[in-house]
Amino acid sequence: MDTKTMPGKAPAAASQDAGAITAPTQFIKTKLETYAYRRFGSGAAPPLICLQHFTGTLDNWDPAVTDPLARGREVILFESAGLGRSTGDVPTTVSGMAAHFLAFADALGLTRMDLLGFSLGGMVAQQAALERPSLVRKMLLVGTAPEGGEDIMHLEKPELRKILEDPTLAGYQVLVKLFFTASASSQAAGQAFVMRLAARTEDREPASGPKVAQAQVAAFRAWERVDGERFAKLRRITQPGLVVNGVFDNMIPVRNSYFLAEHLPNAMLLAYPDAGHGSLFQYHESFVQQAKLFLDS
Amino acid sequence: MDTKTMPGKAPAAASQDAGAITAPTQFIKTKLETYAYRRFGSGAAPPLICLQHFTGTLDNWDPAVTDPLARGREVILFESAGLGRSTGDVPTTVSGMAAHFLAFADALGLTRMDLLGFSLGGMVAQQAALERPSLVRKMLLVGTAPEGGEDIMHLEKPELRKILEDPTLAGYQVLVKLFFTASASSQAAGQAFVMRLAARTEDREPASGPKVAQAQVAAFRAWERVDGERFAKLRRITQPGLVVNGVFDNMIPVRNSYFLAEHLPNAMLLAYPDAGHGSLFQYHESFVQQAKLFLDS
Numbered sequence: 001m002d003t004k005t006m007p008g009k010a011p012a013a014a015s016q017d018a019g020a021i022t023a024p025t026q027f028i029k030t031k032l033e034t035y036a037y038r039r040f041g042s043g044a045a046p047p048l049i050c051l052q053h054f055t056g057t058l059d060n061w062d063p064a065v066t067d068p069l070a071r072g073r074e075v076i077l078f079e080s081a082g083l084g085r086s087t088g089d090v091p092t093t094v095s096g097m098a099a100h101f102l103a104f105a106d107a108l109g110l111t112r113m114d115l116l117g118f119s120l121g122g123m124v125a126q127q128a129a130l131e132r133p134s135l136v137r138k139m140l141l142v143g144t145a146p147e148g149g150e151d152i153m154h155l156e157k158p159e160l161r162k163i164l165e166d167p168t169l170a171g172y173q174v175l176v177k178l179f180f181t182a183s184a185s186s187q188a189a190g191q192a193f194v195m196r197l198a199a200r201t202e203d204r205e206p207a208s209g210p211k212v213a214q215a216q217v218a219a220f221r222a223w224e225r226v227d228g229e230r231f232a233k234l235r236r237i238t239q240p241g242l243v244v245n246g247v248f249d250n251m252i253p254v255r256n257s258y259f260l261a262e263h264l265p266n267a268m269l270l271a272y273p274d275a276g277h278g279s280l281f282q283y284h285e286s287f288v289q290q291a292k293l294f295l296d297s
Numbered sequence: 298m299d300t301k302t303m304p305g306k307a308p309a310a311a312s313q314d315a316g317a318i319t320a321p322t323q324f325i326k327t328k329l330e331t332y333a334y335r336r337f338g339s340g341a342a343p344p345l346i347c348l349q350h351f352t353g354t355l356d357n358w359d360p361a362v363t364d365p366l367a368r369g370r371e372v373i374l375f376e377s378a379g380l381g382r383s384t385g386d387v388p389t390t391v392s393g394m395a396a397h398f399l400a401f402a403d404a405l406g407l408t409r410m411d412l413l414g415f416s417l418g419g420m421v422a423q424q425a426a427l428e429r430p431s432l433v434r435k436m437l438l439v440g441t442a443p444e445g446g447e448d449i450m451h452l453e454k455p456e457l458r459k460i461l462e463d464p465t466l467a468g469y470q471v472l473v474k475l476f477f478t479a480s481a482s483s484q485a486a487g488q489a490f491v492m493r494l495a496a497r498t499e500d501r502e503p504a505s506g507p508k509v510a511q512a513q514v515a516a517f518r519a520w521e522r523v524d525g526e527r528f529a530k531l532r533r534i535t536q537p538g539l540v541v542n543g544v545f546d547n548m549i550p551v552r553n554s555y556f557l558a559e560h561l562p563n564a565m566l567l568a569y570p571d572a573g574h575g576s577l578f579q580y581h582e583s584f585v586q587q588a589k590l591f592l593d594s
Binding site: 247289 | 544545551552555558559561562563564565566567568569570571583586590
């Protein structure tokens with residue numbers, strides 16, 4: 001295991017008092033690439049590795065979600081290849097992304113863990129559980145879809161284009177529109193969410209550019225394809241799962257969560273009202289409570 | 298308020314130490330009919346009124362569900378008209394059933410309550426919330442469907458006929474097949490469930506006959522009809538709701554729970570793996586935990 005610190009001069013071990021806002025970025029060189037990551041928290045439970053959404057970096061993890069979960073277990077945020085300060089290129093397949101995650105887990109010496117996979121990260125979590133079942137104890141699959149799922153991140157859809165091409169929306173304000181519904185309470189939750197993200201002002205990751213988005217969209221298109229019996233692979237993912245989404249997710253519609261719950265042999269479904277893709281951020285108190293119930297049971 | 302005790306010589310007040318197995322049956326005469334009911338438990342929370350499933354009587358409430366919920370609130374099991382020892386005829390519409398429930402609630406002097414509506418009982422709960430919104434604080438809607446729902450209790454379907462016409466299945470064993478999946482663990486949970494029901498040996502209700510089933514099936518057929526904009530009425534049910542089902546319910550398929558979660562403005566959805574219509578009995582520990590989280594939040 002070769003842990004190199006780069007810009008952040010971070011300690012190799014977990015920062016017990018830190019959270020998503022203050023944890024220093026660390027770097028680890030592996031057989032594939034050198035990955036940026038952050039780790040914080042402690043406890044007897046297996047570590048929880050967080051796998052990020054489309055174009056998101058380490059800076060996109062909501063402290064209102066990660067920090068309470070870090071009371072009781074170590075939380076490790078992973079930056080996959082080609083994102084932020086991790087080296088390499090973004091793969092154009094989910095299995096390519098899973099290979100980076102597995103290289104990272106191996107380099108850290110992790111042998112048993114829980115996964116929080118959000119959106120694209122939930123696809124990587126499923127793929128990793130298929131390829132290395134012994135590594136994964138439990139999975140939180142939020143706002144995501146199975147292989148063979150439907151209407152996954154079609155940014156060309158009018159309702160998404162309207163947001164993505166709106167010149168009045170900049171930076172995090174795009175997320176407020178993409179991840180939350182149009183209701184006043186959901187939009188208010190969205191503003192609170194991006195305020196929390198903005199609280200990290202130093203040691204941040206560079207934002208993702210169009211090259212990242214293109215490669216990840218290619219991975220979504222490949223993930224939508226049905227090969228053989230649809231959803232058959234899900235039967236082989238026997239780990240306990242908690243599938244979560246908002247009922248009005250227009251990036252990865254909730255019916256993909258229904259597919260997961262109906263085909264994973266051991267996964268409970270939780271769907272939130274008046275919520276979109278970012279249901280875990282909107283209902284962060286409930287989500288953390290449910291996640292702890294699930295992980296600790 | 299006119300509370301008459303009939304066969305059970307029961308006290309008029311709640312039996313604080315009793316539960317579903319031991320609570321005496323009580324009777325109350327109202328402007329419509331005289332209804333059998335049982336009440337037990339105590340606590341600061343509003344009372345929880347339990348509305349029963351197709352052909353079920355007071356004896357079909359699982360103590361593993363009702364009794365833990367009665368620690369913290371009073372639980373009241375309601376026997377609607379034409380069932381058990383309640384007088385009158387079973388209505389052929391859900392709104393007819395809701396009228397009986399409202400007459401019962403008024404006669405008991407209840408002005409604010411939570412509802413646990415299972416299957417047919419969940420439809421009565423929705424109707425009551427529409428007709429008397431001020432009466433209902435929160436609703437647990439389990440294994441149920443909105444008005445305009447699909448494939449509701451089609452007993453003529455091959456997979457249900459196979460169970461209902463099986464000469465080797467008698468009494469509660471029919472429920473084990475109807476309410477649970479074919480997996481070994483679900484069937485074992487089913488056997489445990491009916492053992493719990495059988496623990497009540499005295500002061501039981503007479504079982505429902507074909508006349509009850511016919512009237513209730515007529516109500517299901519009427520409930521399936523779509524009048525005007527589908528699911529529009531659900532927008533007017535603004536109470537917090539927790540919608541629960543098993544993903545393999547073949548009596549009232551889970552997509553009806555999806556409809557509820559997508560159209561009720563304030564309802565969270567919970568769906569259990571490897572579970573059928575009786576998910577609340579199969580996962581009684583999780584269900585009680587979730588119900589308490591919901592009711593107490």
